[in-house]
Structures are given as structure tokens and as C-alpha cells.
Amino acid sequence: MHTLKGIDFLEKYGQFVKDRATIECEYASKLRRLVKSYQPKKKDEDDYQFTSCKAFKALMNEVNDLAGQHELVAEDLQANVIKELTALVKDLKEERKKQLQEGLRLSQSLQAQIEALQRAKKAYDKAYKEAEKAIEGFQKADADFNLSRAEVEKQRSNMSHKTQACDSAKNEYAQQLQRTNELQRQHFRSGLPEVFRQLQELDEKRIKNIKNFIKASVHIERNVFPIINKCLDGILKAADIINEKEDTMLVIEKYKSGFQPPEDFPFEDLSKSGGGSDSGSANNINNIAMSGKLKDGGYTVKGTITGKSMKKRTGLFHIFGSRG
Amino acid sequence: MHTLKGIDFLEKYGQFVKDRATIECEYASKLRRLVKSYQPKKKDEDDYQFTSCKAFKALMNEVNDLAGQHELVAEDLQANVIKELTALVKDLKEERKKQLQEGLRLSQSLQAQIEALQRAKKAYDKAYKEAEKAIEGFQKADADFNLSRAEVEKQRSNMSHKTQACDSAKNEYAQQLQRTNELQRQHFRSGLPEVFRQLQELDEKRIKNIKNFIKASVHIERNVFPIINKCLDGILKAADIINEKEDTMLVIEKYKSGFQPPEDFPFEDLSKSGGGSDSGSANNINNIAMSGKLKDGGYTVKGTITGKSMKKRTGLFHIFGSRG
Structure with missing residues (x-):
């Protein structure tokens, strides 16, 4: 059934978003680890009076914030896409199961009716053959002048009985045929189409939601752009702290005392x-x-x-x- | 020396950029692997007539392009920052070594002059003591009426000789002193300051370049923003391909034939x-x-x-x- 493949596809897309979020998380944690490993050590703290060192420290803070933005992407994908998608998959699976059960119920009742028709036809076939045989028996008896009137009457009675039985079976067959055709028509004109219409609705809901999930994911990625931009601005600002004259003067002052x-x-x-x-x-x-x-x-x-x-x-x- | 610590710092910053580029590379390759693992398999190709599948395929192409942009960041950091930084470190180290050697040469020649002065002073000390002794000897002989004139003349001659030697040693000492003080003045007023000026220039060059490298790195990251934005636009466009009516109609057409x-x-x-x-x-x-x-x-x-x-x-x- 397509709906199942469709739900598989939705789940596949969900897994894709999960994997995407994981990549963002790993990227962020690598940036954080990078920043951590370049933090000034206690023994080097003295150097952080230089503007270049100050700038580097500010830069690392911005990279840390940058990492935070990628974590935010991962979190938002989890909260706004993956969670909703998982719930939708569950709903769709349940709803699909319900519709398939309804379809099965309808089919089984049609199948049962067809089997009743088959039985009625078989009974009619059998009764028809017996009636034909009884007619033949009566005709044979009626033509045989050696037979007793009682024997002929027995054959006539048998014929009449079998013919009635055949008519009755034919009637039953006709009734079952009418019932079957009505049920079959109803099944194919409204019962089954309704099930398909419901399944189609589920499919439309699923597809519309994939569209929404894709768009939501893009918005989540885009949402962090202004902050990422601010981080980059922050790095530029950090670079602008750097004053080579100031730093070298600091060194000169430091060494002048000894020289x-x-x-x-x-x-x-x-x-x-x-x-x-x-x-x-x-x-x-x-x-x-x-x-x-x-x-x-x-x-x-x-x-x-x-x-x-x-x-x-x-x-x-x-x-x-x-x-x- | 601060220049060495400064170069260490520059190298540390270079390593930071390298590590940053590696993180970009890894991020990109993970995105590429993600896209590869979600490529439709040959057996599922049939499904890619559905708009949702088409959209997913287009989305993955955009993610691939996105990966390409992060690779570009890594490449540009390598080509425009890391490479130049490495060359600068090499230059600074060589230039620093040259200046330190010049400083050492100046110091050694001052040291040698001071040692010459010390030797001259020692000689003057010795000559002075000998002259004093000779004067004392002559004065003693001159006062002793029991000594012969010849003996007195010998002492006078010795005194005259030693006094001359002392004057000569004093003269030599004075000359060495003058030479030393001139060299020392020159050393501390122009020789050494020139070395420091050069080292300071190196330091300024180094610091100015760190500033430029930081700014260049930001520009490299920012350069890919328009393309990344285009990729996200591409994903939105891909989402807009999705038409739930079209996809479900496709399913209906497919199943209608059998139903x-x-x-x-x-x-x-x-x-x-x-x-x-x-x-x-x-x-x-x-x-x-x-x-x-x-x-x-x-x-x-x-x-x-x-x-x-x-x-x-x-x-x-x-x-x-x-x-x-």
C-alpha cells in the first residue's frame, strides 16, 4: 500500500533531520572543545594584558557563542520538527490501521455474500439436475404403457416435487444474486472508495506535513543567522582591539627598566x-x-x-x- | 624575549585557524556522507516520480552544496590565512635571529672593550704602585748621607723611569677609558636601541598581521553566506514542489487500474x-x-x-x- 511506503518515507525524512541535528551538535561540540583547548593557561595569564591576547580571548568567546547557535539549531530541529514528525507518524500509522481494518471488514462481508451466492448457485445446479432427471423419469414412465398408474403418479409427484425444489433453489439463487450484486455495487461504489478516500486524506496530510517540516527546518537554520552574524561582527570588533603600538610599548616599558x-x-x-x-x-x-x-x-x-x-x-x- | 613569545602566540593562533578549518572540513564531510546515505536506491527509483520524493532529492542536492561551502571555508582558510601565517612565522623567526645576533655582536664588542679597560686600569695600578715605591726609594737614598752619589743617581733614574711608566700607563688607561665610554654610549644610545627598534618593528608587523588574519578569517566565513542562503532558498523551493494532490492522484491512478x-x-x-x-x-x-x-x-x-x-x-x- 502506498500509505505505508509514504509513512516509511516520512520516517526516513525524520531520520534525515535527526542525523542533520546530530551533525550540528557534533559541530558545536567540536567548536566548544576547540575553544576550551585554546583557553589561556594560568601561567600565561600575564600575557593577556596584550591587546592581541585580549582579542584572541574575545574571539574565542564569539566562537563559543557560535557553537551555541548550532546547538540551538539542533535543539529546535528536535523540538519543532522531529518531535512533531514522530507524533504524526504514530497518528498516521494508527489511522491507516483503522482504515485497513475497515477495508478488510467490508471485503470479508462481500466475500461471505459471494460464498453464499456460490452455495445457492450450487444448490440451484443440483436441484435443476434433479428436476431434469425427475422430468425425464416421469416422461419415461408416462410413455411406458407397462407401468402401473401408481408408478406413473409416483414419477409425476417426484417431478412436481423436484421442479418445485428447483424453482425454490432458483429463487434462492436469484435472491442471493441480487443481494450479492447490491452489496458488490455498494462495496465498490461507496464502501471501498470511502476507505480509499480516507487513506488518501492521510496521504495528503502526510505530504503536506513533509512540506511544512522542510520549511520549518530551513527557518530554524535561518533563525540563527542574525546571531551568527553578530558573532562574526564580534570577532571583527575583537580584531579591532588589537593595537600593535600599545602592545609593543608594553614590552618596551617592561624591558626599559632593566636597560x-x-x-x-x-x-x-x-x-x-x-x-x-x-x-x-x-x-x-x-x-x-x-x-x-x-x-x-x-x-x-x-x-x-x-x-x-x-x-x-x-x-x-x-x-x-x-x-x- | 617577548618577540619569541609573540611568535609562539602567532603560531598558536595559526594552529587555532588550522583546527577551525579541520572542523569545517569534518562538518562538510559529514553532510556529504549524510546525503550519500539518503540517496534513493535503484529499487526505489520508481518512488521518485512523487513530488515529495523529488523535493527530498532536491533538498539533498542543496545540502550537498551547503557542504561544499563549508569545504570552501576550510580551503580559503588554508590558502589565505594558514599559508601566509606560516610564511610570516618563518620570516619573523629569521629576522629575529638576525637581530639577536647583531645584539650579541654589539654586546661582545663592548664587553671586549671593557676588558681592555680593566687590563689598562690594572697596568696603571701596578705602574702607580711601582712609581710610588721608586719615589720612596729615591727619597730614602737622597736622605741617606752614607750612600754614594752613584747609588742616589741610580734611585733617581729608577724613580724617573717608573714615574714615566706610570704616566704612560695612566695615559693608556685614560685612552681606554675614553674609548670604552664612547663605545658604551654608542651602544646604549644607538646600537642597542636600533636592535630593539628592529625587534619592535617585527613585533608590530606580527601583531598587525594577527589582526589582518582574524579579519580575513571572518571575511572567508562571511563570503559563503550568500551561497548558503541560496541553498536554503533552494530547500524552500524544493518544499514548494511538493503537491499533495498531485502525489495522491498518482497513487489513485496507479491503483485505479487494479480496482x-x-x-x-x-x-x-x-x-x-x-x-x-x-x-x-x-x-x-x-x-x-x-x-x-x-x-x-x-x-x-x-x-x-x-x-x-x-x-x-x-x-x-x-x-x-x-x-x-
Whole structure:
């Protein structure tokens, strides 16, 4: 029956939508996993003062929201299409079963009537043959002058009896024939057509609903477009946070503190009192003034090339040696 | 160094885009697999004359196109972002290495100059001590009236010699000091700042490019929107193909041929010649006229309730019995 194939098709379409929703779900969960795996680690939190890192974090939030929209598609497909479709399939199957049972009932009653007709015809056939035989027997007896009148009367009576029985059987057959033809006409002109009309209605309902489900699915997909667009706008906005001057200035500030230009080495004239510096002092003061500021732990005004301060100076050379 | 961390960050972002592209690819291939698994099988091809089946087929074509758009996103991310980003990372690493080497070279030459200064200072210290000792020796000899003139002259000559050596060492020290301070000033005022300026430029280039890559990625995602929209329009159009009346009419036409309402059973009056039908004939002709057409293999004008034709009639009852 087409209705069954039709319901199979509806179920197939439902499975298609389910599979589609699953794909959306998997896509979303992959996006979420992606975002999770790129979240800054505790130890890298310091880097997130840079605009590029801030932008990346904002971008990931938007991708997370994007994932949410695909989850929403899956949820809406489930709630607005798959659920309704499943209910419709159940209804259609029940309604179809009911109509098929009605069809079967009608057919069985017609079949029973036809069988009654067949029995009546058989009885008529049998009665007709017996009547013919009785007529023949009477005619034979009537023509045989050697037979007794009683015997002839017996044959006439038999003929009359069988002929009556045949008429009665013919009558019964005629009645059954009329009843059968009436039922058959009713069956094929209204009973069966009504069942088919109902099945056709179910089919129309099913097909109309497939159409609606397809359209609803598209609307569900389209509904998230504005938000997806907003997420993409959000990513563009995140990109616009990025300020290369600001980020590099941050690095410069960070390293500047360690890279205070050192003062000149002072001239240590041993012929002067105590081995102190002379001309150097003036230079040193100039130097400090030019570099603008003194950091804690930085250089003192008086530096010598000997001892600890020498080691401090060379410290900054190492930056070029590491991880070359 | 920040530039290295910065390049790491750029690479991390590149990996993020790669992973994102992979997710798009997987999503697309799942959509394609979905469509493939729902393609009509050869044996079901007959069903695809129904508008609902036609619509489903058209829908699947659109989903296939949709998959193509996500593949396009992945391809464009690869070609326009990941490839360029990889090249940029390589450039930045090379350029950074070059700058670090230049920084190291500058630092090493300053370091060497400082060591020369240290050696000159040490020599001056030594010469000064020796000169002081020689002066002391001469002064002692000069004050000792018991010493010969020759001995005093020897001490004077030694003092003069050591004093000259000290002056010379002081001179050398002063020169090395001047050279060192000049080099140090140059190192901290132009050499090192130039290296940092270059590194900063690299950093700015890197950051500016992250910004551009993020924006390019959004544009790539957005570029497919019009086509995805067209695909969804295509699905709506496919839904509009669906015509429930047309589909059910198709079923009716299909089944009508088998459900020709049968003619009345004829009355077989055995008393008439040859057991043929009489009143039935007229009815039969009427019946056929009403049903509109005669199908090949359908009922003949003359039906009887006996034999083969009876079996044919009952055939159509089975439709209600099957797969109820």
C-alpha cells in the first residue's frame, strides 16, 4: 500500500533531520572543545594584558557563542520538527490501521455474500439436475404403457416435487444474486472508495506535513543567522582591539627598566686623594639626567669598573645569548 | 624575549585557524556522507516520480552544496590565512635571529672593550704602585748621607723611569677609558636601541598581521553566506514542489487500474439455452460504461461466479490483509 511506503518515507525524512541535528551538535561540540583547548593557561595569564591576547580571548568567546547557535539549531530541529514528525507518524500509522481494518471488514462481508451466492448457485445446479432427471423419469414412465398408474403418479409427484425444489433453489439463487450484486455495487461504489478516500486524506496530510517540516527546518537554520552574524561582527570588533603600538610599548616599558643606559666609567686618578673619581663624576651626573630616571636596583651615581657593579653591567648582555 | 613569545602566540593562533578549518572540513564531510546515505536506491527509483520524493532529492542536492561551502571555508582558510601565517612565522623567526645576533655582536664588542679597560686600569695600578715605591726609594737614598752619589743617581733614574711608566700607563688607561665610554654610549644610545627598534618593528608587523588574519578569517566565513542562503532558498523551493494532490492522484491512478469496479454477477438461468447469462449482460455493459475504461488483463464483459474469474475478483481483497 502506498500509505505505508509514504509513512516509511516520512520516517526516513525524520531520520534525515535527526542525523542533520546530530551533525550540528557534533559541530558545536567540536567548536566548544576547540575553544576550551585554546583557553589561556594560568601561567600565561600575564600575557593577556596584550591587546592581541585580549582579542584572541574575545574571539574565542564569539566562537563559543557560535557553537551555541548550532546547538540551538539542533535543539529546535528536535523540538519543532522531529518531535512533531514522530507524533504524526504514530497518528498516521494508527489511522491507516483503522482504515485497513475497515477495508478488510467490508471485503470479508462481500466475500461471505459471494460464498453464499456460490452455495445457492450450487444448490440451484443440483436441484435443476434433479428436476431434469425427475422430468425425464416421469416422461419415461408416462410413455411406458407397462407401468402401473401408481408408478406413473409416483414419477409425476417426484417431478412436481423436484421442479418445485428447483424453482425454490432458483429463487434462492436469484435472491442471493441480487443481494450479492447490491452489496458488490455498494462495496465498490461507496464502501471501498470511502476507505480509499480516507487513506488518501492521510496521504495528503502526510505530504503536506513533509512540506511544512522542510520549511520549518530551513527557518530554524535561518533563525540563527542574525546571531551568527553578530558573532562574526564580534570577532571583527575583537580584531579591532588589537593595537600593535600599545602592545609593543608594553614590552618596551617592561624591558626599559632593566636597560637603563649605564653611566660613563669614571676616571680613577690614583695621584688624587683616596683613589676617588674626578672628571667622571660630572659625566655620571649628566648621564643620569639624560636617561631620565633611576630605577630601584639600578646603577648608583658612582660606578667603578671593578667589583660587583661590573658584573651587573654585563648581565644585560645575556639577553642576546638565550634561545638564539 | 617577548618577540619569541609573540611568535609562539602567532603560531598558536595559526594552529587555532588550522583546527577551525579541520572542523569545517569534518562538518562538510559529514553532510556529504549524510546525503550519500539518503540517496534513493535503484529499487526505489520508481518512488521518485512523487513530488515529495523529488523535493527530498532536491533538498539533498542543496545540502550537498551547503557542504561544499563549508569545504570552501576550510580551503580559503588554508590558502589565505594558514599559508601566509606560516610564511610570516618563518620570516619573523629569521629576522629575529638576525637581530639577536647583531645584539650579541654589539654586546661582545663592548664587553671586549671593557676588558681592555680593566687590563689598562690594572697596568696603571701596578705602574702607580711601582712609581710610588721608586719615589720612596729615591727619597730614602737622597736622605741617606752614607750612600754614594752613584747609588742616589741610580734611585733617581729608577724613580724617573717608573714615574714615566706610570704616566704612560695612566695615559693608556685614560685612552681606554675614553674609548670604552664612547663605545658604551654608542651602544646604549644607538646600537642597542636600533636592535630593539628592529625587534619592535617585527613585533608590530606580527601583531598587525594577527589582526589582518582574524579579519580575513571572518571575511572567508562571511563570503559563503550568500551561497548558503541560496541553498536554503533552494530547500524552500524544493518544499514548494511538493503537491499533495498531485502525489495522491498518482497513487489513485496507479491503483485505479487494479480496482476497476467489477460488473454485476449475471443471472445464470439454467432453463435457458447453454447456461449463458441474460439480464447480467445488460448490467455488465452499463458497468463498463460507468467505470470509463477497460484495462488490459481486466475483466471481460462476461463474468461468471465460477472458475478463474472468481479467483481474480477475490484478489483485490488481499490488499487489506497484507502488512496490516
